[in-house]
Amino acid sequence: xxxxxxxxxxxAELGARIQGVxxxxxxxxxxxxxxxxxxxxKLLKKAGYRTLVDLTPIDxxxxxxxxxxxxxxxxxxxxxxxxxxxRVGGEEPLVPSLSAVxxxxxxxxxxxxxxxxxxxSGHPDLRRILMWEEYPFFPLRKDFPLEGQASxxxxxxxxxxxxxxxxxxxxxxxxxxGRREPRAxxxxxxxxxxx
Amino acid sequence: xxxxxELSYNSKIEGDVVLTTVDSAINxxxxxxxxxxxxxxxxxxxxxxxxxxxxxxxxxxxxxxxRFSPRQADLMVVAGTVTYKMAYAVKRIYDQMPEPKxxxxxxxxxxxxxxxxxxxxxxxxxxxxxxxxxISGCPPRPEAFVDGLLRIQAKIDGEPALRRLKQVA
Numbered sequence: 001x002x003x004x005x006x007x008x009x010x011x012a013e014l015g016a017r018i019q020g021v022x023x024x025x026x027x028x029x030x031x032x033x034x035x036x037x038x039x040x041x042k043l044l045k046k047a048g049y050r051t052l053v054d055l056t057p058i059d060x061x062x063x064x065x066x067x068x069x070x071x072x073x074x075x076x077x078x079x080x081x082x083x084x085x086x087r088v089g090g091e092e093p094l095v096p097s098l099s100a101v102x103x104x105x106x107x108x109x110x111x112x113x114x115x116x117x118x119x120x121s122g123h124p125d126l127r128r129i130l131m132w133e134e135y136p137f138f139p140l141r142k143d144f145p146l147e148g149q150a151s152x153x154x155x156x157x158x159x160x161x162x163x164x165x166x167x168x169x170x171x172x173x174x175x176x177x178g179r180r181e182p183r184a185x186x187x188x189x190x191x192x193x194x195x
Numbered sequence: 196x197x198x199x200x201e202l203s204y205n206s207k208i209e210g211d212v213v214l215t216t217v218d219s220a221i222n223x224x225x226x227x228x229x230x231x232x233x234x235x236x237x238x239x240x241x242x243x244x245x246x247x248x249x250x251x252x253x254x255x256x257x258x259x260x261x262r263f264s265p266r267q268a269d270l271m272v273v274a275g276t277v278t279y280k281m282a283y284a285v286k287r288i289y290d291q292m293p294e295p296k297x298x299x300x301x302x303x304x305x306x307x308x309x310x311x312x313x314x315x316x317x318x319x320x321x322x323x324x325x326x327x328x329x330i331s332g333c334p335p336r337p338e339a340f341v342d343g344l345l346r347i348q349a350k351i352d353g354e355p356a357l358r359r360l361k362q363v364a
Contacts, residue, residue, distance in 0.1 A: 132280050144314070148313065159315075160318070162311075163318065
């Protein structure tokens with residue numbers, strides 16, 4: 001089934017919970033209300049999108065709703081990727097789990113929980129997967145400092161902030177190789193360039 | 196490197212008598228039969244494996260007996276990135292090694308955290324273990340590891356082995 005057909009079917013079944021469809025350079029993105037994500041996943045799996053390639057949250061810090069979930073599905077017969085995404089807010093965002101539909105979602109959702117603190121309702125085993133169980137932070141959130149934070153979990157593990165010494169260090173394009181070396185970049189200059 | 200008088204078979208004596216001190220005899224035995232514990236945690240471990248293979252051959256220095264049990268090893272080679280999750284495991288393994296024991300921090304990560312100025316990486320294994328020799332490089336070439344091994348040997352050679360033994364007893 002092609003992406004266009006799949007989008008049609010999603011629209012027919014989920015109606016207004018499909019918030020929009022974007023096309024960019026041949027990639028299809030379906031914006032969806034996350035309460036319908038499990039239903040959508042079941043439909044897609046039946047429609048030939050048998051692989052959940054990737055599942056990841058994004059932290060849009062400063063915006064509300066703050067988090068955005070992104071799912072990539074792949075259909076082997078048409079060779080097409082389909083992207084679903086939807087926003088979720090709050091300090092402890094809660095999203096329906098896909099682990100009952102796609103087995104691979106189990107560990108991917110554990111990673112999303114571990115790094116970003118997104119919780120998944122209906123997940124059979126929502127534990128941290130990379131950091132140790134007692135780690136108190138969600139390190140990939142935008143308000144988590146790059147150098148980390150101190151924590152102690154008895155005899156299990158500990159962490160300390162890393163010395164940044166003027167970093168993070170960035171490379172800049174330059175003719176002379178010496179000027180391409182990584183060096184501390186004034187934050188103002190960085191922002192100007194990204195405007 | 197400290198200059199030492201090498202103890203070796205002297206063909207002029209042609210007998211069974213060697214005169215030496217207990218210290219240098221013990222040290223000579225220790226330094227030429229280092230049993231390394233390969234604490235391989237990242238890409239440095241690949242260079243460590245290369246160092247133990249035929250081309251670089253640390254068997255020339257008596258250190259070819261890689262032991263994967265800490266209880267049979269006396270040199271821990273921390274080769275690679277030590278994450279905070281792994282840090283206490285490395286320490287526990289080190290604690291299980293019998294005395295006397297030595298530690299090599301192999302490569303930038305084990306020495307200082309390397310390029311990982313990050314929430315997840317211990318900024319140098321010397322924050323948990325007493326490191327004897329640091330080897331620079333990312334990863335170091337096997338020659339650099341062999342050099343580190345020779346420095347450990349030189350260090351062992353200078354130790355007051357007998358006094359240490361008495362202290363323990």
